[in-house]
Each structure stands twice: as C-alpha cells, then as structure tokens.
Amino acid sequence: VIAIEDLKTKNLQKNHHLAKSIANASWRMFRQMLEYKCEWYGKKLIAVDPKKTSRICSKCGYNSGTKPLEIREWTCSKCQTKHDRDINAAVNILHKGSTKLNGQGLAMVTS
Template identity: 80%
Template sequence: ESFSNWQRARKLKASYQKKVANKHKDYLHKLTTHLVRQYDVIAIEDLKVKNLQKNHCLAKAIANASWSMFRQMLEYKCERYGKELIVVNPKNTSRICSKCGFNSGAKPLEIREWTCSNCQVHHDRDINAAVNILHQAMPNGQELAVVNS
C-alpha cells in the first residue's frame, strides 16, 4: 500500500516538474524569437555557466535561468533568420566604467550600483556591464542601443 502511494507521488511530482520545464522552454523560445526578429545584431557575454554554478549561492538561480539553453536558441535562431550574434569575453564588463574606461576593480555581487572614482558617473552594475558588452561587440563606434528588459 505505502509503496504504491510512493510511486503515485513520484509520478505526480515528475509530471509537475515536466510542466514547469516545458513552461521555461516555451518562455525561452518566445523570448529568443522576439529578440532575433527585432534586432539585427545581438551581443552576449561568453559566460562559463558550469564555473558560475560552482558558487552555491547562485547555482540554483543560474540553473533555473537556463542560460545555456538561452544561448543555444539564440545561436540557431540568429543563423536561421540571418542575424548576427556576437559573443564577447565577460572579463571586467562590470568593473570598467562604460563612460571613461577606468577599471575600479572587483566588486562583490551585493554591490548593485557604484560611482566611478575617475569620472564620478553613477552606474547600475548590470546596465554598465551591458554597455561594456556592446562596446566590445561594436568597437568601431557603430550606433549602439541598450535594451532594458
């Protein structure tokens, strides 16, 4: 009796997990299709997801975000739609001031905003990193647009 209850519960849990996984995958498909249709050039960091997952504080959130799947979908959809995906080195993207280029050094993840000690510009960590990624992707000064989503 208890064994059959355990098996029923196991199957129910598996079906819920599959539903959640399918919702994540559907969301990623919709998001990547939207991005690829809307933009001719997309720039992303070449993040080493396996290394990031070694940080036990971030591992679950990173796994849930499905960064690897997001990148794979972007790669094949850019190819399919004839768009350009530029993958840049993530080194120092959140350390360098996007205005003057000054490297202010490492900052713990808790620091979400900072002011450049060289030019006094105040930065949101993620937006500053996004601008730096675009600067690396388009070094010849082409028109850049940062999309906050």
C-alpha cells in the same frame, strides 16, 4: 547584431548562493535558441569575453576593481559617473561586441 557574454555556467555554479538558480535557468538552451534565431533571421550573434564588464566605467574606461555582487550601483572615482552595475556591464558588452564586429577579432557564434 546581438552581443552576449560568453559565460561558462560551470564556473558560475561555483557560487553556492547562485548555483541552483543558474542550473534552473537553462542558459545553454537559451543560447542555442538565440543562435538558431540569429541564423534564421540573418543576424549576427557575437559572444564577448565577460571579464571586467561590470568593473570598467563605460564612460571613461577606468577599472574600479572587484566589487561584491551586493553592490548594484557605483560611482566611477575617475569621472564621477554613477552606474547601475547591470546597465554598465551591458554597455561594455555592446562596446566589446562592436569592436569585434569591426574586424578586430570577430568572434561570431555559429551553430
């Protein structure tokens, strides 16, 4: 199983600081290749809603609110767990994907 964020690159390109990098990254092409490879090898690709994946503490579930992109590390004010923003988001994406896989709104991507 591979869980990914169901990102809308058009929305991401509204950030003028990142727009060129996002356009050059060929994210759509990467996703198509990932879909193809998952189908080829009989694996599941689950796309999850990207909302709040970097805001929510992956340990206790507390929503710490919006943070600017410059904030790469933060400490949960509820459980005091220190998080790397990207790793925390990855854990939350995996949790969301597992929930969907267990029959609570499976959102499997197929080509």
